[in-house]
Amino acid sequence: MRIHLAIPSAVVVFTAAVGVTYFASPAPGAHASSLGTGASTTPTTIPVSHNRSQVASGKTLFIANCSTCHGTNAQGSAYAPNLVGLGAATIDFWVGTGRMPLPFPTAQAPEKKPLFSASQRHAIVSYVTSLGKGGPGIPNVQLKGANVATGEQLFSLNCAGCHTIAGVGDALSAGYYAPSLYPATSTQVAEAMRTGPGNMPRFGPQDITPQQLNDVVAYVHRYIQHPVDRGGLGLGHVGPVAEGFVAFLVGIGSLLLLSYWIGEPAEKRESHGAGA
Amino acid sequence: MITQKIDERVNWLDDRLGVQKWARKSLNKIFPDHWSFMIGEIALYSFAILILTGIFLTFFYSPSTAQVIYHGPYKPLDGQKMSAAYESSVALSFTVRAGLLMRQMHHWAADVFIGAIVVHMCRIFFTGAFRRPRELNWMIGVMMLFLSIANGFLGYSLPDDLVSGTGIRIAFSIVLSIPVVGSYLAFFLFDGNYPGTQIIPRFFILHVLLLPAAIAALIGAHLAIMWHQKHTQFRGNGATERNVVGSVLWPTYAFKTLGFFFLTTAVLALLAGFFQINPIWQYGPYVPYHVSYAVQPDWYMGWLDGALRIMPAWEITAFHHMVPNVFFPAVLFPGLTFMLFYFWPFIEDHFTKESVTDHNLLDLPRDNPVRTAIGWGVLTFYFLLFAASATDVIANTFSISLNLVLWSFRFMVVIVPPIAGWIAYRVAKEMQTWQDAGSRKRATIIVRSADGAYLTEEAEPRPGDRAHLLPPAEVPEESLAPAVAAHVGGAGPETVSPGQVGVTGAALGGAGRPASGGGVKRAKRDHRPSGLGGMLDSLRPRRPRD
Numbered sequence: 001m002r003i004h005l006a007i008p009s010a011v012v013v014f015t016a017a018v019g020v021t022y023f024a025s026p027a028p029g030a031h032a033s034s035l036g037t038g039a040s041t042t043p044t045t046i047p048v049s050h051n052r053s054q055v056a057s058g059k060t061l062f063i064a065n066c067s068t069c070h071g072t073n074a075q076g077s078a079y080a081p082n083l084v085g086l087g088a089a090t091i092d093f094w095v096g097t098g099r100m101p102l103p104f105p106t107a108q109a110p111e112k113k114p115l116f117s118a119s120q121r122h123a124i125v126s127y128v129t130s131l132g133k134g135g136p137g138i139p140n141v142q143l144k145g146a147n148v149a150t151g152e153q154l155f156s157l158n159c160a161g162c163h164t165i166a167g168v169g170d171a172l173s174a175g176y177y178a179p180s181l182y183p184a185t186s187t188q189v190a191e192a193m194r195t196g197p198g199n200m201p202r203f204g205p206q207d208i209t210p211q212q213l214n215d216v217v218a219y220v221h222r223y224i225q226h227p228v229d230r231g232g233l234g235l236g237h238v239g240p241v242a243e244g245f246v247a248f249l250v251g252i253g254s255l256l257l258l259s260y261w262i263g264e265p266a267e268k269r270e271s272h273g274a275g276a
Numbered sequence: 277m278i279t280q281k282i283d284e285r286v287n288w289l290d291d292r293l294g295v296q297k298w299a300r301k302s303l304n305k306i307f308p309d310h311w312s313f314m315i316g317e318i319a320l321y322s323f324a325i326l327i328l329t330g331i332f333l334t335f336f337y338s339p340s341t342a343q344v345i346y347h348g349p350y351k352p353l354d355g356q357k358m359s360a361a362y363e364s365s366v367a368l369s370f371t372v373r374a375g376l377l378m379r380q381m382h383h384w385a386a387d388v389f390i391g392a393i394v395v396h397m398c399r400i401f402f403t404g405a406f407r408r409p410r411e412l413n414w415m416i417g418v419m420m421l422f423l424s425i426a427n428g429f430l431g432y433s434l435p436d437d438l439v440s441g442t443g444i445r446i447a448f449s450i451v452l453s454i455p456v457v458g459s460y461l462a463f464f465l466f467d468g469n470y471p472g473t474q475i476i477p478r479f480f481i482l483h484v485l486l487l488p489a490a491i492a493a494l495i496g497a498h499l500a501i502m503w504h505q506k507h508t509q510f511r512g513n514g515a516t517e518r519n520v521v522g523s524v525l526w527p528t529y530a531f532k533t534l535g536f537f538f539l540t541t542a543v544l545a546l547l548a549g550f551f552q553i554n555p556i557w558q559y560g561p562y563v564p565y566h567v568s569y570a571v572q573p574d575w576y577m578g579w580l581d582g583a584l585r586i587m588p589a590w591e592i593t594a595f596h597h598m599v600p601n602v603f604f605p606a607v608l609f610p611g612l613t614f615m616l617f618y619f620w621p622f623i624e625d626h627f628t629k630e631s632v633t634d635h636n637l638l639d640l641p642r643d644n645p646v647r648t649a650i651g652w653g654v655l656t657f658y659f660l661l662f663a664a665s666a667t668d669v670i671a672n673t674f675s676i677s678l679n680l681v682l683w684s685f686r687f688m689v690v691i692v693p694p695i696a697g698w699i700a701y702r703v704a705k706e707m708q709t710w711q712d713a714g715s716r717k718r719a720t721i722i723v724r725s726a727d728g729a730y731l732t733e734e735a736e737p738r739p740g741d742r743a744h745l746l747p748p749a750e751v752p753e754e755s756l757a758p759a760v761a762a763h764v765g766g767a768g769p770e771t772v773s774p775g776q777v778g779v780t781g782a783a784l785g786g787a788g789r790p791a792s793g794g795g796v797k798r799a800k801r802d803h804r805p806s807g808l809g810g811m812l813d814s815l816r817p818r819r820p821r822d
């Protein structure tokens with residue numbers, strides 16, 4: 001009697017599946033963003049204070065943790081570049097994302113848990129920038145009033161080529177890679193754009209205006225890091241390879257099991273029927 | 277009375293067309309019960325779902341590259357210029373009721389459809405079901421595989437998002453790479469240089485009309501030929517070259533297959549509801565000078581993408597002209613692939629000369645180790661190419677150099693398939709010798725005689741013993757319903773093993789039916805465990821042994 005049960009239960013499962021998934025979909029426009037003119041009366045960078053005690057504690061930290069490679073006066077060595085005049089954004093980015101200090105040299109410094117607290121990081125930034133002027137400052141990101149549509153266009157043009165359009169990152173050649181954008185803070189995304197760490201190109205104010213910078217960061221923050229997955233599980237946002245595995249393992253796999261369930265019922269029926 | 281009226285009408289029709297005889301014969305058609313015969317139905321029902329959901333999508337999709345401005349709930353696209361095709365696809369996903377569910381169901385159905393074709397083809401290949409008289413149906417199947425892959429690519433391209441646009445760009449380059457005619461052909465297809473404005477409407481009409489019609493026609497031919505030639509079957513259970521053992525179409529098989537249609541639909545609906553596929557709004561509109569990294573085609577095109585990726589940068593010249601490098605992995609290689617698949621029955625027959633007789637009984641993979649080895653090697657080769665389409669994903673996931681991954685695949689596609697084939701050959705050879713491993717054998721009693729000699733005696737068979745099956749013997753003709761006996765082409769006697777129960781007219785729905793209503797011919801079978809173990813176990817031979 002398996003067949004008699006199979007069809008109604010299949011119909012029920014199908015109907016339930018359609019119903020549940022339809023009503024489970026989030027309402028359109030769940031992620032709204034206000035379109036507005038971000039009047040840039042606010043300063044575009046965050047100023048770095050150079051008070052004496054902060055510089056001094058920054059120097060102590062630098063000597064202890066950075067000078068082995070970068071030299072005691074941040075002048076660089078055979079192993080590491082000169083840091084004088086690189087600007088606050090560069091130092092803040094590399095230290096803030098945990099890429100520095102680097103325990104051992106690799107093709108690309110990996111992101112990890114930052115070694116320093118925020119105040120320690122500010123001290124190091126303060127010390128290194130006190131050694132020489134120049135370089136981009138830490139961007140003052142203003143997400144309010146940013147235009148995510150402009151951000152999407154700029155992201156598609158400038159960032160998707162390495163970080164992928166979904167921002168999950170991917171491998172580049174010879175051990176280099178474009179990292180995932182998911183763990184980056186808004187300030188770190190802006191710093192990376194302004195300074196071009198590693199293989200990444202540098203986008204100065206002539207390429208990307210402060211307002212456009214805010215637009216891209218807003219898009220990354222609101223839509224890359226929190227994608228609108230109204231279709232269900234995002235499958236890592238790596239595209240058709242993951243989808244193909246799901247199609248085979250979940251789709252074909254379950255259908256094969258179901259075909260086994262529904263196929264060859266006769267011998268069981270027969271064993272029941274033998275007594276009847 | 278109404279029934280009387282209906283009877284009159286039916287009789288009227290029957291007098292003129294003889295439908296009753298035909299219907300009776302058709303309804304009594306025997307279908308094998310083995311679960312692996314349902315794989316083709318996964319493909320068939322996925323195709324039905326593709327048609328149904330596809331019709332829904334055409335109500336809302338606009339096949340045009342005309343530039344429009346999007347205004348809708350997805351803010352990152354709000355105010356952006358894009359093609360009407362992309363705009364309507366996004367609107368379909370956000371504002372049309374159940375639109376996204378239908379779109380995702382369509383896409384998952386496509387992935388499962390082609391996947392089921394491949395798995396079905398594997399079953400046909402490894403069991404030798406393509407041999408005489410079924411060479412034509414194999415060739416039709418290969419044609420359907422080709423058309424399905426092509427149609428999948430066309431459908432994938434229609435939303436005109438950033439990722440699929442890159443795919444069309446690659447397709448244009450592939451057409452360009454064909455020697456002599458490439459540039460003419462590409463400009464003919466795209467109505468000028470890339471991207472043009474014609475490609476989306478042209479892909480649309482190919483995708484929704486020409487290729488589905490061709491596939492539907494081939495499905496018709498496929499099923500008609502199968503109907504005419506009848507099913508193949510595994511050995512054992514009284515099956516011979518001249519009969520078909522299984523369930524009758526009506527009512528047993530019809531309800532079974534209808535239930536399976538609902539189950540397939542349910543699985544596709546669940547996939548569409550819980551697993552996001554191709555979220556085009558996250559990809560943005562296609563702009564020819566924008567590109568996203570990590571772009572792959574859908575899985576069924578993956579082997580082509582992988583071949584393109586691992587092709588070394590050789591510059592090959594012929595007749596003093598350089599043949600574009602892309603031509604070899606993207607045109608020549610798939611061409612040879614489909615030619616090999618298409619003509620495989622004749623290639624095999626060239627060596628085995630098996631086509632002197634019909635083959636309605638299936639081989640098990642172990643029965644023909646050479647074929648199994650070739651098939652397994654070929655499968656491994658194409659799986660490696662598929663994996664090579666994800667070189668970047670592999671490198672990124674496992675934090676290894678992309679170059680290392682690429683070079684590994686270049687060597688692996690050459691080295692691994694022969695090794696895999698050889699292993700398959702050895703396993704097949706081994707399995708020929710331990711068919712009954714894991715099951716209880718009929719016990720043998722060793723007796724010591726008075727003068728010290730040892731003799732063996734076979735014990736009485738116990739329930740669950742595997743090796744007590746006896747070869748099939750004749751069953752008297754009169755014990756079978758005439759309609760059923762006619763099914764075997766009129767010549768072959770029905771067979772069941774002695775000591776086993778041959779059942780006629782019993783089982784589901786058959787109890788109250790007259791004997792002429794077609795019986796379920798069935799021989800009792802040794803017990804098999806259920807679950808996954810049983811599924812694998814059911815691949816074991818059920819060949820009577822002596």
